[in-house]
Amino acid sequence: MGVISCNGIDSQKSENKTDVNTVFPKGEKITNNNFVGTVWLNYxxxxxxxxxxxxxxxxxxPGARTNWHYHKGGQILLVTAGKGLYQEKGKPIEIIEKGGVVKCPANIEHWHGATPTDAMTHIAIGTNTNIGGAVxxxxxTDEEYNQISK
Known part of the structure; x- marks a missing residue:
């Protein structure tokens, strides 16, 4: 991965590529098995x-998320819109919102995505890609995803 390596990006462009509320165009729909739900990527x-x-x-x-994964070189997430979730293995789910920054340590299993009711956009920065990308x-699971603290 690196960013969120998507070796199965759908070649069809999104119909709504330029939403006035986003910093960058939506990009292309991800069609690989590393995500649950509908996710778009603009490299x-x-x-x-x-x-x-x-x-x-x-x-x-809403409801979309990554699979569990880790980055050999770490990752930084900059939330630019909406409300989402982030969880490291063995820790509670954290709510992340526009303006939030998450530093994902190297080799730590985690996942991130939208809440069940809100979309979320983040800039994903895969760091130190020279030592490897995402694993x-x-x-x-739905059970893991639904463990959001109230």
């Missing part, structure tokens, strides 16, 4: 030999 920067970073704007529709694991 902004892909890693190269000078910049060991991937950056993408990722939009999760995708099993889907977040």
């Amino acid at each position: 902004l920067v892909e890693t190269d030999s000078t910049h060991n970073v991937n950056i993408g704007s990722v939009t999760f529709e 995708w694991l099993k889907p977040v």
